Amino acid sequence: MRQPMIRKTGIFAVFVMIMLIFASGVMAYDTEPIARQGVIDLRGVNWEEKQSVQLNGDWTFYWNQLQTPASIHEAAPPTSSGYKQVPSTWKDGDAIHQSYPNHGYATYRLLLQLREEDVNKRFAIYMPSVATAYQLWINGELMESNGVVGTSREQMVPKNYAKLIPFQSDRSEVELVVQVSNFVQRKGGLWESISLGPVEEIMLQRDTKVLYETLIAGCLCLMGIYHFVLYLARKREKSGLYFSMMSIGISIRLLFWGETLAVRYFPQIPWEIGVKLEYLCAVICMMFLALFVHSQYPLEFNRTVRNWMIRIGSVFALVIFATPAVFFTEGILIKEIYLILCYCYVLYVYVRAVMKKRHGSLLNGLGLMLLFLASINEILFYANLSTFENGVAFSVLVFLFTQMINLSMAFARSFDHVERLSEELRKTNESLEQKVQQRTQALEGKNKELQLMEESRRRLLSNIAHELGTPLTSIQGFIKAMIDGVVKPNDPKYLTILYEKTIYLHQIIKDLFELSKIESRQIRFHFQPLPLISFFHSLYEKYLLDIEKKDLHFVWEVGMRKVPDDRLVIVADPLRVEQVVVNLLTNAQRYTSSGGTISLRIDWELGADGTGQAYIEVRDTGIGIDADSLPFVFERFFKGSDVRKLGGGVGLGLPISKEIIQYHQGSIWVESVVGEGTTFSFSLPVRLAQTNDEEWRVS
Structure with a gap:
């Protein structure tokens, strides 16, 4: 939405400028009073309708003479060559008007014919820039x-800025006499139109005009200061510096051009310094324009051309x-050609940038x-080929305003980019923090696993050293007895004992390794x-x-709670749960006498949400365990006195069962x-299974 609006605004500004230039050409043909042979007839001018008239035309001209009103009346009547x-x-000269050197001195005279009713009215003459010193008499009075004014360079003191001279005539014919001298610059004489009208x-x-030029110069100066401050805040962006220098330079030039406001407010400024500043600012601003545009569009602006523009401008400066x-x-002609060529190339760069759809190129x-159009018109104006003046000041403001918009948009884009990068950096930092936290938790988990593995390893080694010592000692004793002849080497009784001891050792080693793996989480459960x-x-x-072969009764019991279609579900590793049940059944068989009973009972409790706990009991009618031993039955290698009497087990089945049940988020007790x-x-x-749950696989 922003780009079309900017495009329309720029097109409208160019259209307005073209219309103003066209209107200036039309105004040149307006019916204005013209001075002929040193007299201008203003008796047909209604000052209530006409704001002012320009005193253009043929003035009586005295070359290399500094006439006063008194001496003019004594001079010989001028010929046709005596008019300018x-x-x-x-x-400037033509077939009628003679051409003179621009260095010299002369006197101008013009008679104004007013209506009788305009006598004693308050009028004013607006004297623009005169090259380069003058004196003005009105009706014989130096006003x-x-x-x-002098007849040589040493005698004259140059000064030219616009002035307003009010006067009041007591007769209908007003005589103007102007002495002009110039020995200091390329042009001399009354080269701008003099205006006459009511003083108000x-x-x-x-x-x-003063307000117009002051406003434009002030705006340009503020724009320059603003972008210079932006440059100080971000020195990497050189375009802000170039733009600020260009804005300040043009504002300074405006103070010594047109109404020459600087000289008006500070008359002590020497004319030579003012002219140097006017010319210098024009050239320096063009160099900064080249640097600025190159910084915006480095791919379209040839670096070699930029360097030559700066070199030539530096020579001029x-x-x-x-x-x-x-x-x-x-x-000045060489300087104007340089400026126009620079304008043309910069315009060519913008055209290339527009074709490549660079940001802000169309508006710029x-x-x-x-x-460019205003500058061409200004050149035509100084050549007396256009009547429209002061267009450059406005066009410069418009041009720099478009550049300021583009720079502001660039800063806005940079700020948006910085905000996006900051947001991305914030998210990245948060993500990194989360990753660090996750990695830390993972490392802590791995560390705990390693600690468990190390603890399991140490316990395994300790248990191996402790539990393998007794059977190994027995085996060594029997073997030593056979070697010493105390026991017959081939006695089946002692060989059977040795075989049972090796089986016992194998079982201990197998259970120890399995328990160690479960504790260190090295066994994978398949839930x-x-x-x-x-x-x-x-x-x-x-x-x-198997149980009934040992003359024991094995009973199956289920709780009284009814659940249709067997919809009670546990999530477990079937092999490991079976291992727990087998360990418990084996202990029950070992410590229950013939004719006794072993029961396997299932019961459960469910909450309102369909989840709860299942309880599995293995009950026997065996010898029982004394109360002092109950707290230790799930510890490694624990054996009560009753167990020792019967000589069964290695004391690892229950610890293994405990680890398996805890891994299933359950608990075990006795x-x-x-x-x-x-x-x-x-x-x-x-939990209570849903009707669409998959079929249960029992292994």
Whole structure:
């Protein structure tokens, strides 16, 4: 949305400028009173309708004479060559008007014919820049002077800035006499139009021009200061520096051009310094323009061309600075050609940038086109081929305003880019923090695993050294007895004992390694959903015959709670859960006498959300465990006195069962009464399966 609006604004500005230039050409043909043979008839002018008139035409002209009103009346009547076109420089001439050198002195005279009713009215004359010193008489009275008129360079003091001279005539014919001298620059004479009108209107026109140029110069100066401050804040962006120098340079030039406001407010400024500043600023601003545009579009702006523009501009600046105005003002044509060629190339760069769709190129190009047209018009104005003046000041402001918009947009884009990068950096930092936290947690987990593995390793080595010592000692004793002849070497009784001891050692080693793996989380569990009742009933049927062969009763029991279609589900590793049940059944068989009973009971509790705990009990009617031993039955290698008497187990089955159940998020416990029996119970998480759950696989 922003780009089309900018494009329309730029096109409208160029259109307005073209219309103003066209209007200036039309105004040239407006019916204005013209001075003929030193007289201008203003009796047909209605001053209530006409704000002002320009005193253009043929003025009586006295070359190389400084006449006063008194001496003019004594001079011989002038011939046709004694008239000079105003406005024009002395060097300008045609078939009627003679051409003179621009260095010299002369006197102008013009008679104004007013209406009788305009007598005693308050009028004013607006004297623009006169090259380069003058004195003005009105009706024989010296009314104003600018500088010191002289017949040589040593005698005259140059000074030229616009002045307003009010007067009141007591007769209908008003005589104007102007003495002019110039020995200091390329042009001399009344080269700009002199205006006449009611004093209020002329003052209004003068104040309007002053306000107009002051406003533009102030705006340009503020723009320059603003972008210079931006440059100080971000010195990497040289475009801000170039733009600020260009803006400040043009604002300074405006103070010594047109209304020459600097000299008006500070009359003590020497004329030579003012002219040098005017010319220097024009050249220096062009160099900064080249640097600025190159910084914006380095791919489109040839670096070699830029360097030559700066070199040539530097030569011009050096000449202006080191030589007097009488010398460097003569080279204004070369300077204008340089400026126009630079304008053309910069415009060409903008066209290339527009074709490549660079940011802001269209708006900048339109602003430069406006400035280019105004500069051409200014050259035509100084050549007396255009009547429209002061267009350059406005066009410069428009052009620099477009550049300021582009720079502001560039800074806005940079700021947006910085904000996006900051946001991305913030997210990246947060992500890194999360990753660091995750990696830290992972490392802590690995560290805990390593600690568990190390603890398991140390316990394994300690247990191996402790538990293997007794059977190994027994084996060594029997072997030593055989070697010493105490025991027959081939006695089947002792060989059977040795075989049982090796089996016992193998079982210890196997259980120790398995327990160590479970504790260090090195065994992978394969969890899957299992139907609670069907799974444990399958285990009951699987071990029923083995238990009954030992003359024991094996009973299956299920809680009284009814659940249809066997929808109670546990998520477990079927092999590991079976290992726990087998360990408990093996202990029950070992410590239950013939004719005793072993029960496998399943029960559960469910909450309102369909989840709860399943309870699995292995109960026997064996010898039981004394109360003092109950807290230690799940510790490694723990054996009660009853176990020792019967000589069974290595004391690792229950610790292994405990580790497996805890891995399933369950718990295991024991209840026992000596002489009545023992009940080992463990719990597992259970849930009520949905109707669309997959079929349960029982292994």
